[in-house]
Amino acid sequence: MKKQTHFSRMRVLLLLLFFPVVLLAQETITGRVVIQGSGEPAPFVNIVEEGTNNGTATDIDGNFSITVNSLPTTLVVSALGFTEKSVPVQTAGDISIEIAESSEALEEVVVTGLATSVKRSNAANAVASVSSEELVGLTPPQTLDGALAGKFAGAQITRSSGAPGGGISVRLRGVTSVNGNAQPLYIVDGVYVNNNSIAAAGLNAVSGAASGGNASNQDNPSNRIADINPDDIESVEILKGASAAAIYGARAAAGVVIITTKKGKRGQTKISFNQDFGFNTLLNSLGQRNFTEARAEALGAGNGALFAAARDNGTLIDWEDEIYGEQGFISNTSVNISGGSDNTLFYAAFSNNEEDGIVDNTGYDRKSIRFNLDHEFMDKRAKLSISSNYIDSVSDRGFFNNDNTGTTIGVALSSTPPWAQLFPDANGNYPDNPFGSSNPLQTRDLITNREDVNRFIVGASLDYKVFENDKSNLKLILRGGVDYYELITTAIFPEILQFQKPSNGGLNGVTALGTTENKDANYSAFLVHNYTTDKDLNFRTQAGVTKLTFSRNTVRNITSDLVASQTNVDQGANVSVTQFRQEQEDQGFFVQEELNYQDKIIGTLGIRGDKSSNNGDANELFYYPKASAAVNFHNFDFWNVPYVSRFKIRAAYGEAGNFAPNGALFTAYTNSLIDGNVGIVVPVTLGDPDISPERQKELEVGFDASFLENRIGLEFSYYNKSVDDLILQANAEPSSGFTTRFENAGNLENRGVEIALNATIFQEDNFDWSSNLIFFKNTSEVTRLDVEPFSLGGFGEGLGTFRIEEGRSVTQIVGNDANGNLVVLGDAEPDFQMTWSNNLRYKDFTLSFLWHWKQGGDNVNLTSLLTDFGGTSPDFDDFDFDPAVANGDFRVAAFFAGNATPFVEDASYLRLREVGLYYNIPSSVLDKAFAGHVSNVKVGFSGNNLINIFDYNSYDPEVSNFGSNGLSSGVEVTPFPSSKRYLFHLAVGF
Template sequence: MNKRNRIKFLASVMFILGLTTLNAQIKVSGIVTDEGGVPLPGANVIEQGTTNGTTTDFDGRFALTVNGKTSKLELTYIGYLPQLIAVENNTNFNIVLKEDIASLDEVVVVGYGSVKKSDLTGSVASVDMDDIPARPANSVDGLLQGQVAGVQVTSASDDPGAGAVIRIRGGSSLRGGNDPLVVVDGFPIGTAGDLKQISPQDIASMEVLKDASASAIYGSRGANGVIMITTKKGSRNTTEVTVSQQNTFSSFTSDLNLWRDPALMAELSNESRINGGFVPLYIGSEDANGVYYPSLSELKNNAWPYYTKWDDVVFRDPVSNNTNLAVRSQTDRTQFSLSATYYTNEGVYIEDDYNKLNLNLNVTHKLFEDKVTVGANVIYSKGKQNNNGDLAYWRNPIFPVYEDNDPTKDYFLVGVQDFSHPIALTENRSNETRFLDLISSAYVDVQLLPSLKFKTQLNYKYGRSINEFYNPKIYTLDGTFNNGSGGISNWDSHETVAESFLTFDKLFNEKHKVTAMGGVSYQYYQANTSNLRAFDFLNESLGSGNLASGNPEQQSVSNSLTETVLYSGLGRFNYTYDDKYLVTFTMRADGSSKFGANNQWAYFPSGALGWKLHNEKFIENLNVFDQLKLRASLGISGNQGISPYLINSRYGQDQYYVNGRWQTTIGPGYAVGQDSQTGKFIWGGIPNPDLKWETTRQFNIGADFSFFKRRLNVTLDYYNKYTDDLLRERLISPSSSYDRMWVNDGEIENRGIEITLDGKLINNDDWGVNGTFIFSKNENEVVSLGNALSSGLNTDALTGMQYEFSGSTVEAFRAVPNILAVGQPINVFYGYKVNGIVQSEADGLASGLTGDLAHPGEFKYVDLNEDGVIDEGDRTIIGDPNPDFSASLNLQFRYKKFDASLFFNGTFGQDIFNTKRFSEPNNIPLRWTQDNLTNNYPSLRDGRNLLMSDWFIEKGSFVRLQNLTIGYNLDLPNLFKRGRIFVNGTNLFTITDFEGYDPEIGENGIYWGGYPRLRNWTLGVEFTF
């Protein structure tokens, strides 16, 4: 080889070696922070043009092997501007991401589309999902409590599987339902009761549509607001596996109010029976049932061998478990997410439990150069609930659990018909419910033109529930009177929703932005129910597993088929000029099979205006606001939440259950029925072909403010909701041969204000302090109860106020003090006023009392109409169960890898009707006697007929530490990408003047007792690999 050739060869080798060195893989690392030096955990670091990437750890650090020095790193983080950085000769990076002013333009999901947050003209609130995984719950509804202004969530029960009641801006209907619509990934799955089918760990975002501008696009289903849920998709350019485990340990928040002193209990029982004219029990003899009751001396001298703490026998400290496993992945074209959640929940009763398995599969894929996107989502849940416990509060502590207190013997029963032995009931009665739910959807999204997109989506939902129960021949009321009774109830439903729509989105001349959507929707719903009951069992060994063992002549079979169809056309138009002036208009037309031909279709328009003042020069020059936007909206939505076929005559049986037997109702327009299980067939309702939709007109005005580089954000809203044509069932004259009729009659108004303050108080490298304060005030009023039919309304003798009773319209069967009164809030309390206790016979007579009411120790009812007699003419409004306002405070703290949050929640100004005020053991000893001339409590007297009065009214305001979480973020990159451990407490303490167990009760404000709310402590871990 000559010299020239050797030089060429060496040059070629050196060039190749240089290329090899240039393109050899290298490892880069670094830290990602914001402009204040605060680390950004979870930031995406991707090698450009590849799927090679990672995310930063809790300290904002990352490490990644790239192809070579020519590689470039793409960095993205929500709320910050993306960066593209060339590797070149660097291996260690300090990267500062700048906050994106356009984060105000965060995309918010609304009905049939999405919109930039800054372009919202309606009242839409986004729920911060960062706290959701750390809060133990089997459903989403309880997690909404106190999170959104104007949304009231009442969780009145800690029973396993129990859900919460959700109201958005108050109740607008009397019989049409007040639950908001729930939409999951574009599929309107139902009402708030369906939230339990969704696992909280699967939720990516959640929005609440509150005003008509936002919710009218759902027409007849949007009157009560809409909860929009988007489930999680795949992780960006990586595959992640997340495992979480939560174990919850529960106990009562307060001691049970039970008899702990048998001698005092017996003494007060004797006093009450003597005052009522009855023979006392505790005299050392047997009663008419052959049950021996010890004397007072036996109890006081410890000569009686039995003392049972029934709460220790039937209650337990329940333990719950929540396990979640999720796999999520994303490539340039495919997103994949699969998660499984298994939840078990023990009840406080020894035989109560609930378990549920949730599966969620979500897949999307892009085709044809990303112009077509196909996707599918399946949510599957299956579970079982045993509800077989029974209260033991009033079980006498002098009675043992078993004969002679020997567990090998039979239960100790009080007479031959003892239906209140909690262990006998729990161990011999069965009541099990099994359920299955499937929510599925598939869609195709086609980009027809750069500004035109077509989407079609097919949704299917299936639900099934089977309840089996058996009441044995002894120990149970129903079983004893029927020689054993059992039954099986089946319910299943199918729902199909098919929707297609076009979306146009284009910016003209850099100032005119137009977004328009139009489409059609079809919804078909079918429900099947069947019930089989059997009585008089020859063989009880299989219970409900062999209903054929019952007497064939006493079997009862029933079934029903329900079908409804809803046709809809819908559209929305959004216009923005110069990023300052916003206009929104929506229209939906719904045709429902629930209504007659005269009113089958209804139309629901809405309009809204917005003004981004912060983009005006005269506001920009002030250098005060980061955002200042005014909003106003007006719209109409509807409610069709009634049963189908109400437009037709209905022929069937109307029965009630008493003393173990079915009896046919006897009332206006009814033929006299017989004492049997079948009764007589009767006309149940007169047809009304003019029955139509409830209509809610809502006006909303609001403002959004941001200050100090958006470290302080304020949202204000005022609204007025007016609902007319209320769907109601009214009693009518017997001369029509019917007793009732469904009509559109009445009007309700809700008005209120909402305030949300959100602040980032401290945010640096080591410390972080954030807080959110929410204030909501809603006032409702029954404007009219109509007068289309002459009967059904009462007139208050003192004021002339028109009203009707809530619940039973028959006074003799009325068990609640609530009424619906024109000019008053919904469900106000109605009854007598009390002015102390009668101290003497003369005192009672002077107060207008007669008969037993005039005796010393009785309530001194006020003679309001001053006619010298206490009667129904002296009743008046005595309380209001609706709160004046509600408020919540959420505080979040961060110190390095530690974090903590406190959530306070409260409602204020509501009244509670406490039915247990004088029947609980703590209060009974405070009774009136000749030696204790109190004006606070009456005397003890068996057989007293108590009138509903303001004596039972208590203030229900409360503030509760609803949630406390303390967590630590683990930094062990060799083991996992992210890790976290935490401890969480709920219902930690409550400040209230209410004397019952808990002031958070149902909408009608009546306290029936029960057991205290549970305090829960949860230990949780979560790892991402």
């Protein structure tokens, strides 16, 4: 006992003797950890003294303090989602540490089901993900769908208009329907959102665009996904094929785009302010024809003298520059506030986006308010999430695209020579254009073509943990959402316009008012059960039911022969009213079983059953199965391949559906008025009440690999996607009284490969460089056709059109050749596409850019033909087709001969789609200047489409006259030209 006391006293004495020495040897290191690139504080980051257990973690503001035994030493900094970093420290005091987000994306969690997610390393499908930084961090996009261009494999994105406010077609892995919906399904925070392009403006009453040729939508409307503010988005995931999208059933044949918006984070409330200023300019100027007196005289007697007089007086006008030469002002302002406590998270944002067009009196103005709330309660057994968004947008679209009256701005411009005098006099009176049906300046300045949208998107989900123990748990998930918007379209063509004057055969003024009320709602309930065995075999079972309702009511009022200068629809002699109503209700269920053995072998089986009021039998269930498997070889003990960090093979099969297009299920009678007697008229197309939905089946196989400790990643996918029971129009027996009828009459197939290569080339303290290369291609074929081959989607065989023919590409373009034979002239499907993106950081500077190469893919270019008719084509006097015949004369002669050969052009391009250069002011400077009240400041410059290389003979090869129609992309007739965008940025975080 005494001996033990003696030793205890000795320990106390030694401690007293040496404690001051220990204190003298210890050193304290303080500092702050921030995220590289953004300068945002990095909370909850682990900091450990190398070779010891001595460590700490940063607080909510990224600050830390650690005491070490001696200096110099090395601190190891690590956090989930970030690259581990070793930091040598020579002296005590404050230091600043930057950590970079990991370039390895295999551990990213991706949403692949209605109620669950999966680690990317375990996913059996090729799921493309676009982060917030990739979406808006490089250069703020005008619209969400435009921001996706070039960001992932498997998509062909085509503009239907260069007008501010969007109008874009997105095609995933080829054509999925000929007459049905060809656009992907969009889901925002669990809410099924509407992406219709509604031609409610009534422009056809003036342009007559649908009175001949293709009667498809040519009113140049925007599409409604443009309403979503890209700055609110945290991530976008694209389920490109049926193997991934099968869980969404009857609406997912064209793919699914899952959008997750930003949420709050625990800790101190943060405020960020972003301001962009910039301008846009014409992307590609065509220039003018090199006129001489003789060439001017050839346009008509007396024009040679008019040209000579204007040339000598210096009054020749570049009308292209006059119309398209504006520098549209751009202003984007956004403020967001986020934060939260242990139980409640919130995110609130306001944005105001204004962009003028390159044409006077065109532009886009969108205001968006968002509030997201997450709240945990009942000891965190339950979680309520609410996502809400209000959008108010106004888009002035101008008057462009095809017409059969010569009145749109582009068509009128095509025949206007540089000596034409079209400016108004001192009293504002515009002269008539002697060279066309309209004065394009007068049309530009006086007409109205406006879309006004008020929209609410609200969603809520409730997650409740029914029970939980060491081996299993059960969760109940309830979700609901509403997407409601009112679209008001206003078109006004005053009677003083040249083409509205009765003396010129006009209608004495036209005003059109369209009102669309659209409401989509979705409700669902899911049960998710997890069970893990003693051998680490996990079973995840999920089952659920869904209900979707869709309602649309469009009323269009068109009035002509206006009273004086009135614009109300009731102030005219001739009033016509049309109405389109659509109601639909879908119900379904799904069951899915996922097995995961130690992250080594992962398998999934599932089935979706759907019924819809849009089917012939509203109570008939259509089933869509899915199955997938993945093997992570690198997780097995036997794996020992030098330099190969990860290797996974995967295979997946799935089916998805596509509803019949409107009118296919029934015969819609039309009204008539004969001698004052109202009645109905039988249409020419017969519906089929027994028609089945189109069904897509896809097999996808591939592998994912990474090398050199995950510094290099490679993804490869091959898919074979067939679409059965295509809904087509067949010729009807003449005795039936109909000319055509709808029926399930064909199959098509898409095959393709997608390759993605990403690499962290350099990763040092002061310099980082990461790069990503994407390659993809798709080929299609009509594998069955029970009707005669038919043409659609263009203006006939004499100008180039699409043709559905068994054994040929779905997107082939055909036309008559010089001998009058119907031949294949091209294909709208590209040979391949490639994108190359790079992100470089040197200290506080970052440079990022994205190149996009589209090789092949043809367009039907009729803009050149119209300028040939007007004698104004810039290349009119060149000899590219025939050494003895000028281009303009050759194309005009080809038109009258019914030869479509010169109108189908290669639409390849190479473009610098995005580029951005930014500077992050160091946190040490901000702390001194603002005493810690400002967490980050970033300034920079960015641009869209600044470099464009192509031989296509028009403004932009990325164009389509027929809106979002999936098959008819690549047909152009004097569109609103595309633009370049230049932006300057300021971002401040508090």
